[in-house]
Amino acid sequence: MQKLAGKIALVTGGNSGIGLATAQLFAQEGAQVIITGRDQATLDSAAQTIGAGALAVRADVGRLADLDALFATVQAQFGRIDVLFVNAGIFMGASLEASTEALFDETFDVNVKGAFFTIQKAGSLLLEGASVVINASTLIHAGMPGAALYAASKAAVRQLARNLANELAPRGIRVNAISPGYTRTAIVGRAGYDSDQVEGFYAHTSGEVPLRRPARPEEIAKAVLFLASDDASYVVGEELLVDGGYANVGAAGVLRG
Template identity: 50%
Template sequence: MGRLEGKIAVITGGNSGIGLATAKRFVAEGAEVFITGRRQEELDRAVETIGSGATAVQGDVSRLDDLDRLFATVRAKSGRIDILFANAGLGKLAPLGTIDEASFDLTFDVNVKGTLFTVQKALPLMQAGGSIILTGSTTGSTGTPAFSVYSATKAAIRNFARSWALDLKGTGIRVNVLSPGATETPGLKGLANAGEEDALLEGFASQIPLGRIGHPKETAAVALFLASDESSFMTGSEVFADGGAAQV
């Protein structure tokens, strides 16, 4: 018996990086998993990688119609949600003085609006014992040069969990934040200019007490803990998988 045997999980941003690694781990632990992402080709590859037990629904979490279609699919196929991992997010490096309106709107639409309405639209399918996991970041707790807009969205995510833990009082549904540090994902590598990926990753690693950046499977292991009954007395919390970066 896996730790998530018989559970139904939804993972947004499940086509790559931390979301994909978590989908693999959840399926390995017995869950049926629905993943969503904006690019169909990546979703198709992800489902092939995960194998049986995964269903992909293409969509953008900042578009409410896409969220409605996602949860209609979950309702029709499985009837409920036991675990919701609101993981989809993006960011762009831009120091103060160079931030443009379009990138600000996109980052807040996906990271904040998308998380809010992902959770709100999933709630009717959840019941006592359900676990909601929000992807935060070390940047929500620390100052980060050229990354203030993304960092502000992750600070908002942290308060969502605190406030929603109170809104959900009496429902038996838990909500917690999983905050990774620098992790080897396409999103992190995408912050670098062409040919500068290695330098970017080495720079991040030099700031981490463990001396390296994380791997998506390490964050997925923490997501498994928050999804499982082992974290049954946790809500409103933030758990870091950051190699100590935001802790010292």
């Protein structure tokens, strides 16, 4: 039996990486899927990949006008949201010295402001029994040079999940967080690294993970599906680490130890 049969599922940043893998899995599990992204070409390609009548809406989650237009479209076409995966995010690595106000603003506008207002503006469409999953990161449990802004923004959305879970639970809406570990997606390359640097990054970080490899986006998607579905009907305010053991028994676990 399909876990999301008849559900309306919105995935922000659903045009690549973890978002696209999750959108595909949601569609396979019977959901009507809506995806967002900032690039129309990759959105169109992702919608074709997902199939099943997936709807692609161009929207920058850091722009409130874009969110208003997105949810007006969802309201007009579907009238509700059963599953909301707040996934859109960016990673731009920079040292303390190299970080700029512009980088700070962009990181927090997309990762934090975008997450908060996505949930706020979806509020009237989220009915009893709805599930909200926020994409955080295992890096909130450790330290990595050059990732201070990214990790701080993801720690903020983890706290959003805790507080909004408490606020929305009386309405029968579950809010949880997923914290992926190092995952092989395009996000590292988009941070400005060439292919050799990307491979070097994954080779280095894999040595810190007990399973000795990065995750595949499909592995993260299966965990998101669990939190989104009725299988997790009594799970609220949790953070599900999907990181190959990195935070608890790997390098981060040793540092916390």
